[in-house]
Structures are given as structure tokens and as C-alpha cells.
Amino acid sequence: MRINQLFDQNVAKNFKNPFTERPWLRGNMHAAASAKSGKGLKGIIAGGLTGGLEICITYPTEYVKTQLQLDEKGDKKQYSGVWDCVRKTVKQHGWLGLYRGLSVLILGSIPKSAVRFGAFEYFKSQLADENYQLSPANRLLAGLGAGVSEAILAVTPMETIKVKFINDLRSGSPQYKGLFHGVRTILKSEGDKKIIERT
Secondary structure, three states: OOHHHHHHHHHHOOOOOOOOOOHHHHOOOOOOOOOOOOOHHHHHHHHHHHHHHHHHHHHHHHHHHHHHHHHHOOOOOOOOHHHHHHHHHHHHHOOHHHHHHHHHHHOOOHHHHHHHHHHHHHHHHOOOOOOOOOOOOHHHHHHHHHHHHHHHHHHHHHHHHHHHHHHHHHHOOOOOOOOHHHHHHHHHHHEEEEEEHOO
């Protein structure tokens, strides 16, 4: 019994798992290849797709919220509440009216999520250990860096452009002929630095 125990301990001590890296898969670029390969690009693509899908689902609530916020600043209120805003929008423009200006937010949310995911993967690659794992403190730092990058490079400028587009749609004679014309007009009148400094 004692000999068996010593044998088992010796085997366990010298045993090396031959399947930890699966080198035969590396040439085909399978998932078992180096954990760092392509992480940043995958994060950007996944983040962009996720952001676009999310905004398509939630945009009507964002549209109504922005309309009510702008209505508060006007001399005469157009809406008495959320459902009144929905009812009048649908009556004037149909159900698709709740998606007016969607293209602006989609083109804003995709880079926003792409920046967040991509920045997190970048900071993770800089802070991770040899096993590509993050300690709790480093995970917090990576998340903080991703959030700051997202806020500076995507959230602030796109929120400014979004509000200006929705406000333009409220007016009797919209001045923006389309998405790219509107963005060019805003950048020309406001300047890129002012857009980033807002909110």
C-alpha cells in the first residue's frame, strides 16, 4: 500500500499534460493558438456589432427621451409626457418616426463600442501576466482605461451630434440634408475641439 502511494505521488509529480497548448492547431489559426493573437481586432469587431444591435433595439426610448429634454427648453411644450410624445410622433411620421435619426446613433454606437472593447483588449495585453490573465487590480485599470478612451473618442462627440440631429428634425425646416452633410455642417460650425469638450 505504501509503495503504491509513493508510486502515485512520483507519477503525479513528474506528469506533464501534453494537451495544454495543442501545438498541432497553431498552423491552422485555431482557438488553441496564442491567446493574444487577434484579440484586439476581435474585440473591436464584436464591440461594434454589439453596439449596433443594442442601439437598434433601444433607440425609440432614446429618441423620446431626447425629444422630451429638448421640449423642456422650448417656450411652448409640445408634449405632456412620454406617451403623448410617442402618440404624436407615430401620428405624424408613422411607427418609423420613432427611428428618425437612427443612422446617426448607429454610426456613433458602433465606434463607441469598438473603442471600448478594443481599448480594453489593448490594456489587457499590456497588463496581463504570462497566462494572459488579469489580477483584480489590473482588470480595474484596464476597464478604467477603456472607459476613459470611450468617453473621449466616441461618447462626447457622438452625443453632441445626436442631440443636434434630433433637434434639427424637430424644426419646421431641417437644415441637414443627410447624415454626412449634417456631420460636416456641425464640424464646420462647432469645430472638432468644441464637440469633444461638450457634456
